[in-house]
Amino acid sequence: MSGLPDLAxxxxxxxxxxxxxxxNRFRLPETLIYLDGNSLGALPIASAQSVLEAIERQWGNxxxxxxxKDDWIGASRRVxxxxxxxxxxxxxxxxxxxxxxxxxxxxxxxxxxxxxGRSTVLTEPGNFPTDVYIAGxxxxxxxxxxLHKVPADEIVESIDEDVAVVVLTHVHYRTGRKLDMAAIxxxxxxxxxxxxxxxxxxxxxxxxxxxxxxxxxxxGCGYKYLNGGPGAPAFLFVAERLHATLQSPLTxxxxxxxxxxxxxxxxxxxxxxxxxxxxxPILGIAALEQGVATFDQVNMKSLAAKSxxxxxxxxxxxxxxxxxxxxxxxxxxxxxxxxSHISFNHEHAFPICQALIARCVVGDFRAPNTLRLGLTPxxxxxxxxxxxxxxxxxxxxxxxxxxxxxRKRGRVT
Amino acid sequence: MSGLPDLAxxxxxxxxxxxxxxxNRFRLPETLIYLDGNSLGALPIASAQSVLEAIERQWGNxxxxxxxKDDWIGASRRVxxxxxxxxxxxxxxxxxxxxxxxxxxxxxxxxxxxxxGRSTVLTEPGNFPTDVYIAGxxxxxxxxxxLHKVPADEIVESIDEDVAVVVLTHVHYRTGRKLDMAAIxxxxxxxxxxxxxxxxxxxxxxxxxxxxxxxxxxxGCGYKYLNGGPGAPAFLFVAERLHATLQSPLTxxxxxxxxxxxxxxxxxxxxxxxxxxxxxPILGIAALEQGVATFDQVNMKSLAAKSxxxxxxxxxxxxxxxxxxxxxxxxxxxxxxxxSHISFNHEHAFPICQALIARCVVGDFRAPNTLRLGLTPxxxxxxxxxxxxxxxxxxxxxxxxxxxxxRKRGRVT
Numbered sequence: 001m002s003g004l005p006d007l008a009x010x011x012x013x014x015x016x017x018x019x020x021x022x023x024n025r026f027r028l029p030e031t032l033i034y035l036d037g038n039s040l041g042a043l044p045i046a047s048a049q050s051v052l053e054a055i056e057r058q059w060g061n062x063x064x065x066x067x068x069k070d071d072w073i074g075a076s077r078r079v080x081x082x083x084x085x086x087x088x089x090x091x092x093x094x095x096x097x098x099x100x101x102x103x104x105x106x107x108x109x110x111x112x113x114x115x116x117g118r119s120t121v122l123t124e125p126g127n128f129p130t131d132v133y134i135a136g137x138x139x140x141x142x143x144x145x146x147l148h149k150v151p152a153d154e155i156v157e158s159i160d161e162d163v164a165v166v167v168l169t170h171v172h173y174r175t176g177r178k179l180d181m182a183a184i185x186x187x188x189x190x191x192x193x194x195x196x197x198x199x200x201x202x203x204x205x206x207x208x209x210x211x212x213x214x215x216x217x218x219x220g221c222g223y224k225y226l227n228g229g230p231g232a233p234a235f236l237f238v239a240e241r242l243h244a245t246l247q248s249p250l251t252x253x254x255x256x257x258x259x260x261x262x263x264x265x266x267x268x269x270x271x272x273x274x275x276x277x278x279x280x281p282i283l284g285i286a287a288l289e290q291g292v293a294t295f296d297q298v299n300m301k302s303l304a305a306k307s308x309x310x311x312x313x314x315x316x317x318x319x320x321x322x323x324x325x326x327x328x329x330x331x332x333x334x335x336x337x338x339x340s341h342i343s344f345n346h347e348h349a350f351p352i353c354q355a356l357i358a359r360c361v362v363g364d365f366r367a368p369n370t371l372r373l374g375l376t377p378x379x380x381x382x383x384x385x386x387x388x389x390x391x392x393x394x395x396x397x398x399x400x401x402x403x404x405x406x407r408k409r410g411r412v413t
Numbered sequence: 414m415s416g417l418p419d420l421a422x423x424x425x426x427x428x429x430x431x432x433x434x435x436x437n438r439f440r441l442p443e444t445l446i447y448l449d450g451n452s453l454g455a456l457p458i459a460s461a462q463s464v465l466e467a468i469e470r471q472w473g474n475x476x477x478x479x480x481x482k483d484d485w486i487g488a489s490r491r492v493x494x495x496x497x498x499x500x501x502x503x504x505x506x507x508x509x510x511x512x513x514x515x516x517x518x519x520x521x522x523x524x525x526x527x528x529x530g531r532s533t534v535l536t537e538p539g540n541f542p543t544d545v546y547i548a549g550x551x552x553x554x555x556x557x558x559x560l561h562k563v564p565a566d567e568i569v570e571s572i573d574e575d576v577a578v579v580v581l582t583h584v585h586y587r588t589g590r591k592l593d594m595a596a597i598x599x600x601x602x603x604x605x606x607x608x609x610x611x612x613x614x615x616x617x618x619x620x621x622x623x624x625x626x627x628x629x630x631x632x633g634c635g636y637k638y639l640n641g642g643p644g645a646p647a648f649l650f651v652a653e654r655l656h657a658t659l660q661s662p663l664t665x666x667x668x669x670x671x672x673x674x675x676x677x678x679x680x681x682x683x684x685x686x687x688x689x690x691x692x693x694p695i696l697g698i699a700a701l702e703q704g705v706a707t708f709d710q711v712n713m714k715s716l717a718a719k720s721x722x723x724x725x726x727x728x729x730x731x732x733x734x735x736x737x738x739x740x741x742x743x744x745x746x747x748x749x750x751x752x753s754h755i756s757f758n759h760e761h762a763f764p765i766c767q768a769l770i771a772r773c774v775v776g777d778f779r780a781p782n783t784l785r786l787g788l789t790p791x792x793x794x795x796x797x798x799x800x801x802x803x804x805x806x807x808x809x810x811x812x813x814x815x816x817x818x819x820r821k822r823g824r825v826t
Contacts, residue, residue, distance in 0.1 A: 027473050036477045043473040048465060051696065055464060059642055060440050060456040064449045064775060072643055099691025101665030102515055109554070125677055130666035130691065133679040137664035141522070142556050149677070174675075223692065229472055230485055230695035251550035252514030253543035262587075262780050264538055264562070266546040278512025278543065279636065281697050282643035283464065362477060367675050 003320025004389065013313075013382040019306050023379040025294045026227075033361045033384045033391075037376030038201060038341045041227030047290040054286040066282070075285045076254075076276055082292045083226070083235050086300065087199060087218065088209030094237050095272045096222070096285055100200060102250070103219040103236040104134045106275055108165060109249040111194040111217065112138065112145060114242075115164035118193070122158060123167045125149040126174065131198055135167050152179060156187040163193040170208065171201035171339030174366050176331035178206070178338050182213040189214065200224060203235075204292075205340035205376070206307065207300045210237060217242070222284075225340070225376060227291030233284045236275055243271050252277030294378055306377035307340040310385055314342055314373065317389040325396040330370065341374040348401055352392075355401040361388045416733025417802065426726075426795040432719050436792040438707045439640075446774045446797045446804075450789030451614060451754045454640030460703040467699040479695070488698045489667075489689055493648055495705045496639070499713065500612060500631065501622030502650050508685045509635070509646050509698055513613060515663070516632040516649040517547045519688055521578060522662040524607040524630065525551065525558060527655075528577035531606070535571060536580045538562040539587065544611055548580050565592060569600040576606040583621070584614035584752030587779050589744035591619070591752050595626040602627065613637060616648075617705075618753035618789070619720065620713045623650060630655070635697075638753070638789060640704030646697045649688055656684050665690030707791055719790035720753040723798055727755055727786065730802040738809040743783065754787040761814055765805075768814040774801045 014020055026042045028034060034042060058070040067073050081091035097103065108121060121135050132149070139145045150158045152168075159166060166188045171178045181197060188195040197218040202208050204225030210218055216239050222232030238246060247268055253259045254276035257267040268274035312335075318327060327344040346352060346369060353365035363373040373388065374380075395401050427433055439455045441447060447455060471483040480486050494504035510516060521534060534548050545562070552558045563571045565581075572579060579601045584591045594610060601608040610631040615621050617638030623631055629652050635645030651659060660681055666672045667689035670680040681687035725748075731740060740757040759765060759782060766778035776786040786801065787793075808814050 027469075029474055029476075032476070034476060040472075040477045040479075042476065043468065048468045048473075051464060051468060052461060055456065055461045055642065055700070056440075059453075060461075061442055063442075063445070063447055063455065064453045064777065065770075066453075066643060098511065098515065099665065099694075101667075101691035102511065102663060105663055113555075128666075129669065129672065129675050129677070132677050133664040133666055133669065136679050137662050140664075141554055141662060142526075143554065221692075229468065230479060231692045231697075233694070234691070249550050249554060250515060250518055251546040251553075252512065253541075253546055254514075256542065256546065259542065260780065262542050264542070264545050266549050278514035278647070279634075279644045281512075281646070281694055283700055284644075284694050284697050287468070287696055357478075364477065367673065 004317055004386065007383070007386065010382050010386040017306065017382070019302060019377065022298065023381065026379045028379060031360050033388050035361065035363045035373040035375065035380065035384070035388055037379070038205070038224050038374030039364055040223055040230060041225060041291060041376065042379055044227050044290045044294050046293065047229065047287050050290045051283055051286045054283055072280065072282045075282060076280045077273070079285055079289045079292060080235055080272070082289065083203065086208065086295060087203050087220070087237065088211050089237050090240060092271055093240055094235055095275060096233050096235050096288060097276050097280070098234060100198070100219050100221050100234040101130045101134050103234050104131060104167070104196070104198070105138065106248040106250050107196050107217045107219060107236060108135055108138045108167060110246040111165035111196065112143070114246055115192070115194060118162050118164035119145050120163045121145055121147045121165055121167060122155065122163045123147065123149055124152045124155060128169050128173045128198065128200065131167060131169060152177070155184055159187050159191045159193055161191055163188070163191060166193055166195045167198070168195070169198040169200065171206065173201055174343060174370055174372070176339045176341045176343050181215065185213045185215050201339050201341070204295060207304050215239065222288045222291065226288065227294050228288030229284070229291065232288045232291065233281055238272055238275060248275045248277070250277040254278060254280065298378070303377045307375050308335045310375040310377065310380055310382065311335070311342055313382065314375070314385045314389065317386065318392065321389055321393040322396050340376065341372055343370050343372045345369050346371055351401040351404065352395060355395045355404050356391060358404055359391050359395070361391045417730055417799065420796070420799065423795050423799040430719065430795070432715060432790065435711065436794065439792045441792060444773050446800050448774065448776045448786040448788065448793065448797070448801055450792070451618070451637050451787030452777055453636055453643060454638060454704060454789065455792055457640050457703045457707050459706065460642065460700050463703045464696055464699045467696055485693065485695045488695060489693045490686070492698055492702045492705060493685070495702070496616065496648050499621065499708060500616050500633070500650065501624050503653060505684055506653055507648055507650050508688060509648050509701060510689050510693070511647060513611070513632050513634050513647040514543045514547050516647050517544060517580070517609070517611070518551060519661040519663050520609050520630045520632060520649060521548055521551045521580060523659040524578035524609065525556070527659055528607060531575050531577035532558050533576045534558055534560045534578055534580060535568065535576050536560065536562055537565045537568065541582050541586045541611065541613065544580060544582060565590070568597055572600050572604045572606055574604055576601070576604060579606055579608045580611070581608070582611040582613065584619065586614055587756060587783055587785070589751045589754045589756050591750050594628065598626045598628050614752050614754070617708060620717050628652065635701045635704065639701065640707050641701030642697070642704065645701045645704065646694055651685055651688060661688045661690070663690040667691060667693065711791070716790045720788050721748045723788040723790065723793055723795065724748070724755055726795060727788070727798045727802065730799065731805065734802055734806040735809050753789065754785055756783050756785045758782050759784055764814040764817065765808060768808045768817050769804060771817055772804050772808070774804045
């Protein structure tokens, strides 16, 4: 364990951590070192009771009356407004609905319809697959649009008058690199293009300020740093200045101005509700509400500072103890240009990841060769990071990754 | 209570009902007469425990490992295959995903792309709003399609070579009228059109045999007769013969042939999975699984027979006791042409519905003047129907609907 401090010293860091009590909001298995909250957030203590209440008292006792008595009808807006402060949005600009993929579709099509005469959707190659796939699907609708992919560093110079909308993920799911939201948004606006930010790996992990960046549109995931549970409903953001002009192509009844008039004519709701589609998933929203509530009274600046410390120490310790084992850091070192996970490429990343999991250190693998470790400052301790590195060093120095039997892969981002 | 049998006689009907024990699969409030299972199904006894297990053991203990250990990744297919026998489909032709609205969008666009050169989407006016709205949204994508609405009785003669796809609800949400799936499907096919059946008010309520009717495509709701809970995920059906040619426009990563390869190129999955989009909503699917499981070992023919008896008696009793109170039956009397709810128009339908609810008889109101009572043969008793009619007669004969204070409306289909 050359180059690592001893556990007592690390525990002092945890003792001194002003955010240390936040971990008590979660139920984490005792023996697990969970570094995959960027893929699926941990279970908040309050979630089970809240969903049980939605099932037993609301659904069971109130039945159809739950739509009014328990304000199910307002749930999408209520939880959206709780997410808003985490991303620098106003409460009425965010709504919970559908999945990230479906929300991307809504916003890309809406943006294209607001920029008629332009034919390009711009993104980067290697963006999260669903972003690329959904954008591709939109261009196959037969409206003459095409998807153009250029590396992130060439995005700004590639935005021209033919670009209708730029679709980028703020923090890259694989590398952890964070793009310059303000600069790229400004570049898009300078050419008259709209921009959609995918906040899946940002919301709840780092400071995000959509308004300070004058962002137009955004989507994000409920089940990563927002701790909403597996397959939690997603959210979307539309800047207020665009509410009147943009329209969702998914004109479901919940986006209607008066859904219970049951008229044949579609009139979109005036505000963000026009981006709703079907009946809201109440049980999923109940869980997400508690997930988002884990951020109550939490200052995002403090959270980001802790994420930075966790990252720095993890990197320092990996370099000190595993420096000769062939890990290539692919996450930017500079805290201002990264999110809250750290990724290494390694030719044996898959068996190494499996060997870690077999020893109760849960990170994840991204094909073909990336080992990804998520740092979720609400509940990751310095001790967790230290133990993860100790375990990694042991796996590498004794080539345990080459000796273990490991299961086939199959896990979700 | 002129013209009604006495309660003892009605209870004998319940005692003799071969399906009477099915009600034990649900937790219904003692004092409530719930005739709104066509809007939101009742709570199955097993649901709370099942969702709690998904939250506490699967999510809480297994965290990201749940995707494989608890087969979250297979949940959409698993529950889809449970729904299949209820609608006359093969197990691999049904999948649980998204909302009815989103699924309609996928299938309408897929159908249009499979019928290039045709420009018409055909539906009926007064179809459930989200069906009309979604179809309208598709025609506004700028591909030169238009939505044509003709009354149900004129649908067959209106299908011509310009119709790409016919979108109809099998059982009408308001009138309860059931369309002739076999005849209309055959008429569509005769002109080379595809057909999409919305089964929201059919699945789990009446016998549905998509294959016997040679149906192409279908969607349906999880939260009505399937008892999946408020805003439960929906399902969709694509006949196997269309799996290779139809493609969803919502090309999210879960519809990819190999989502975990994280490649930039979209290759649709070979089977029904290509109609998946985003990450599946695991908690919602866990509840839906128990909802669908309430049909275990239940013969749909027996269920339909009970629905018919409930309907006949309700109608007979309303006509006997409330004949002079101005209710106009808008549901077909012939059992072969209706679903499992009964609807009356009445100029005071709204306050009458509120007066019923105030007396613990829960039906619902559909603007502008429809009172709708759902008969859910899994748990509706003859006694429930009798008590509902007794209460209705009291409300009408004493004009209680005109005296009550009632709340403003605001409930969901």
